[in-house]
Amino acid sequence: xxxxxxxxxxxxxxxxxxxxxxxxxxxxxxxxxxxxxxxxxxxxxxxxxxxxxxxxxxxxxxxxxxxxxxxxxxxxxxxxxxxxxxxxxxxxxxxxxxxxxxxxxxxxxxxxxxxxxxxxxxxxxxxxxxxxxxxxxxxxxxxxxxxxxxxxxxxxxxxxxxxxxxxxxxxxxxxxxxxxxxxxxxxxxxxxxxxxxxxxxxxxxxx
Amino acid sequence: xxxxxxxxxxxxxxxxxxxxxxxxxxxxxxxxxxxxxxxxxxxxxxxxxxxxxxxxxxxxxxxxxxxxxxxxxxxxxxxxxxxxxxxxxxxxxxxxxxxxxxxxxxxxxxxxxxxxxxxxxxxxxxxxxxxxxxxxxxxxxxxxxxxxxxxxxxxxxxxxxxxxxxxxxxxxxxxxxxxxxxxxxxxxxxxxxxxxxxxxxxxxxxxxxxxxxxxxxxxxxxxxxxxxxxxxxxxxxxxxxxxxxxxxxxxxxxxxxxxxxxxxxxxxxxxxxxxxxxxxxxxxxxxxxxxxxxxxxxxxxxxxxxxxxxxxxxxxxxxxxxxxxxxxxxxxxxxxxxxxxxxxxxxxxxxxxxxxxxxxxxxxxxxxxxxxxxxxxxxxxxxxxxxxxxxxxxxxxxxxxxxxxxxxxxxxxxxxxxxxxxxxxxxxxxxxxxxxxxxxxxxxxxxxxxxxxxxxxxxxxxxxxxxxxxxxxxxxxxxxxxxxxxxxxxxxxxxxxxxxxxxxxxxxxxxxxxxxxxxxxxxxxxxxxxxxxxxxxxxxxxxxxxxxxxxxx
Amino acid sequence: xxxxxxxxxxxxxxxxxxxxxxxxxxxxxxxxxxxxxxxxxxxxxxxxxxxxxxxxxxxxxxxxxxxxxxxxxxxxxxxxxxxxxxxxxxxxxxxxxxxxx
Numbered sequence: 026x027x028x029x030x031x032x033x034x035x036x037x038x039x040x041x042x043x044x045x046x047x048x049x050x051x052x053x054x055x056x057x058x059x060x061x062x063x064x065x066x067x068x069x070x071x072x073x074x075x076x077x078x079x080x081x082x083x084x085x086x087x088x089x090x091x092x093x094x095x096x097x098x099x100x101x102x103x104x105x106x107x108x109x110x111x112x113x114x115x116x117x118x119x120x121x122x123x124x125x126x127x128x129x130x131x132x133x134x135x136x137x138x139x140x141x142x143x144x145x146x147x148x149x150x151x152x153x154x155x156x157x158x159x160x161x162x163x164x165x166x167x168x169x170x171x172x173x174x175x176x177x178x179x180x181x182x183x184x185x186x187x188x189x190x191x192x193x194x195x196x197x198x199x200x201x202x203x204x205x206x207x208x209x210x211x212x213x214x215x216x217x218x219x220x221x222x223x224x225x226x227x228x229x230x231x232x
Numbered sequence: 233x234x235x236x237x238x239x240x241x242x243x244x245x246x247x248x249x250x251x252x253x254x255x256x257x258x259x260x261x262x263x264x265x266x267x268x269x270x271x272x273x274x275x276x277x278x279x280x281x282x283x284x285x286x287x288x289x290x291x292x293x294x295x296x297x298x299x300x301x302x303x304x305x306x307x308x309x310x311x312x313x314x315x316x317x318x319x320x321x322x323x324x325x326x327x328x329x330x331x332x333x334x335x336x337x338x339x340x341x342x343x344x345x346x347x348x349x350x351x352x353x354x355x356x357x358x359x360x361x362x363x364x365x366x367x368x369x370x371x372x373x374x375x376x377x378x379x380x381x382x383x384x385x386x387x388x389x390x391x392x393x394x395x396x397x398x399x400x401x402x403x404x405x406x407x408x409x410x411x412x413x414x415x416x417x418x419x420x421x422x423x424x425x426x427x428x429x430x431x432x433x434x435x436x437x438x439x440x441x442x443x444x445x446x447x448x449x450x451x452x453x454x455x456x457x458x459x460x461x462x463x464x465x466x467x468x469x470x471x472x473x474x475x476x477x478x479x480x481x482x483x484x485x486x487x488x489x490x491x492x493x494x495x496x497x498x499x500x501x502x503x504x505x506x507x508x509x510x511x512x513x514x515x516x517x518x519x520x521x522x523x524x525x526x527x528x529x530x531x532x533x534x535x536x537x538x539x540x541x542x543x544x545x546x547x548x549x550x551x552x553x554x555x556x557x558x559x560x561x562x563x564x565x566x567x568x569x570x571x572x573x574x575x576x577x578x579x580x581x582x583x584x585x586x587x588x589x590x591x592x593x594x595x596x597x598x599x600x601x602x603x604x605x606x607x608x609x610x611x612x613x614x615x616x617x618x619x620x621x622x623x624x625x626x627x628x629x630x631x632x633x634x635x636x637x638x639x640x641x642x643x644x645x646x647x648x649x650x651x652x653x654x655x656x657x658x659x660x661x662x663x664x665x666x667x668x669x670x671x672x673x674x675x676x677x678x679x680x681x682x683x684x685x686x687x688x689x690x691x692x693x694x695x696x697x698x699x700x701x702x703x704x705x706x707x708x709x710x711x712x713x714x715x716x717x718x719x720x721x722x723x724x725x726x727x728x729x730x731x732x733x734x735x736x737x738x739x740x741x742x743x744x745x746x747x748x749x750x751x752x753x754x755x756x757x758x759x760x761x762x763x764x765x766x767x768x769x770x771x772x773x774x775x776x777x778x779x780x781x782x783x784x785x
Numbered sequence: 786x787x788x789x790x791x792x793x794x795x796x797x798x799x800x801x802x803x804x805x806x807x808x809x810x811x812x813x814x815x816x817x818x819x820x821x822x823x824x825x826x827x828x829x830x831x832x833x834x835x836x837x838x839x840x841x842x843x844x845x846x847x848x849x850x851x852x853x854x855x856x857x858x859x860x861x862x863x864x865x866x867x868x869x870x871x872x873x874x875x876x877x878x879x880x881x882x883x884x885x886x
Contacts, residue, residue: 040348055453057450058454061461064487167472170470171461
């Protein structure tokens, strides 16, 4: 099958399905990363059910619920951004992306207040107040900080990622014919949301 | 649908080595996204770290030649076996075959021009190098290198003053190198197979690399998070595993081994893939039981994820847990055995050519069988109670990881060398090297089975005089082995720099796609993407008849 | 197989579908919080986890477009979840039977 006559320059190889596949596989690694921490949580909760109940009372259910609502809404705006660009509605897409970022930042602000409130009460890793509590509670708060902390880090990464996507959309590098980057960023963002969907009841609703 | 590539004016395509891309000189090698160049820079990095790890091993054996202090103190010895383990496992055996030969040949074997994510591929090499440097730096900083063993068990890993955090971060970074390689390979196999190459027409090494890639993706994050948590515990005193804060050290072990057991399948599967490639070529026979071997790769990956706690039988598990994991450990041996049966049956009444690649592959089968059978022995609870943490275990895993994967890598080196470099090495010297390596390896490790059985503990710097004879034999074995390895690398290096040039496309008479393209391959691998009609390994019994699938230029 | 440009017509849901799913997610969140206030013992946490699973399922299927991807993607997700689940179960096969301290 000779094609020596074809003198055309090699065109850029593009595989959107492959790009999404790669992103999904990456999401599995994130899922399992957090899964490891959920394993830790479930074992320690199994071993210290009462202390976990007690410790959870320190957390503010209203703020937690509010944050859950924020994140779920940000997932909505993210997927709406994709629909918008599919329909060539560039400005609307950018708008939705920016709203997503604003919501994400709102989440982080809430988190900041939650954490600082706890520090104020002397509850942080290594503090005397914490170490005086029963071991189950020490474990609970250790897990709380690490899990919500790592989740928060992923939120920040998401903000940066979506910010980059918004810029690419404004430059029309992401457009109605080529938007797999936005889809991939969306997939990442939804996973961050899913992790919180599980974090929320396990830390805030076990009183 | 084949993509057109630019036809040069004189009609002759330069090889990937001569190809001039965006960058020139050395930059053209460390900034290239060509999977073949990435494979070569991986080769250089991996072999370099192997030699470092080998040096640690060599010095450890020197220390152990006699009881008491020989050349180092106990603290140093602890650091040495930690570094030897960390380097060999994370920098040599885990990445080894996939990063070098998977990168070079996976796209070619499926008829593609590159992997799905070439830039990600290059990024994994940088992650690898950074991880390696972190490990080396940990040796030099005050506090000294980690002395916890490569397993970083709690509580010592949060108590010791040595540079554990660096070692943890090294492993963490290396983990991501492995993960991204896995993501790349899975996507590539799904998306970039040539027209006509259905799943069951793929070469067996591709099946192995595919199964390996899945384990890399799913299992590695567990150790990523676990080691990260240990680092966080050390730095912030959080209270996650440390028993003083209510944590459970056995839970750490569970999480550690949920990765580290599947990791050994990351190590062995690609080597098995290499053996599956080599045996048919040098027996000149279609491999027996292609589908069984392909499916057994998947089965090993699946079952291998279910047996981790057999590393923990003496750690304080429940009896129920022990029974369940012991039973599952028996099951995982079955798919591996299937492969050994199929290889052996392929060799039987084949037309054997005892070239160096086959010698290494045969040694693999022999040593992997010993390693595997001793693994089954360890899976029996009553036996493991006695031999856990003895030299028996050390011998077992060296037989599978080194006698298995290590030899598989050496086999791959000698098999694919001419294709990769367009040079041929001295067959005579390579055979001299092989026999030194084979004899040295078995002399080094077999006595460990015996002394372990008799009670010699592992990771011990000193020992009772009754064990000395075994240690003496073992250390002498290490000298023979190291000599062989140096001869082998010297031979290959000489060939690379100065060896007889060859443009022979198919020096061994292979049937897979890499033997149909230029030696060394051109930048784009294929002028035209082939269309596949036949299954691989389609040999005739008669040696003079070789099937060619189609003309591939 | 190499594909060039993909037409994503099948990935395009109406805005309405997404908003409906969002309403469902918010409602489920509300239910979870309400149930948490009532003490059903072990059932409370089981309910919370089941609802969380339903929410995740909705996000995966609709927001993440799994509904319109090929079966390969759905198989992948199944494999990943299975790996996690089996690790959990096997781990608890040890922990549920421990007689320590």
